[in-house]
Amino acid sequence: MAANEEDHNHGPLGAGAPDATPATKIRIIEDAEAVGETAAAYDYWRAGSGRQKVPGIIKCFGARPDFLRQVVDFSNTVHFSEGHLSRRHKEMIASYVSYLNRCPY
Template identity: 70%
Template sequence: MTENALHPKVDTVPNPVHGIVPILRRTHPELMAEHETKIKLIEDKDATGDVANVYGEWRAKSGRQNMPGILKCFSHRPDFLREVMKFSDTVHFSEGHLNRKTKEAIASWVSYLNRCPY
């Protein structure tokens, strides 16, 4: 991979499962500061009530333990967060012309090109 002003050189191609965050943290920590959220996220340990229920639903469905930051930004509206999760399941994680692995690879590559940690 070549390096230019818009696309810094990284040591590996983004992994579609793990994304580009570990690569960017290691190779370009200055980029990560640009991506700090302006919205106060409700962390897993601080979630109560409906937010905790939605986080629990996500964990049960995904098999993962920690809610991703991209979803936490909707946590102040748990009703909307549920709809975002449904939409994401339909668009990103359902089979169609492209399988999930291919969609994840494309999403990781686009995130890398946009210097987005998600």
């Protein structure tokens, strides 16, 4: 089957729940390890989101706190603003795409 074909029993190729925790090539900086600008960038995300637990998709930018802040600002402007689709619909689409790609974020 070609990469762009679908398995009609299971949706797009590669779809399905992850079988195991995927290995990552990106160094994830956990909250306990975060210091200096990285800790400040995590706090910046917390202040904007109202949540305390920093998700993996944010932690993957921890090595570049300057870029992390830009990603947060961009996401808030594009992904979380109202438009043709509500935030709820955008979140549902993002979650489903992550599931299809076996992305833990």
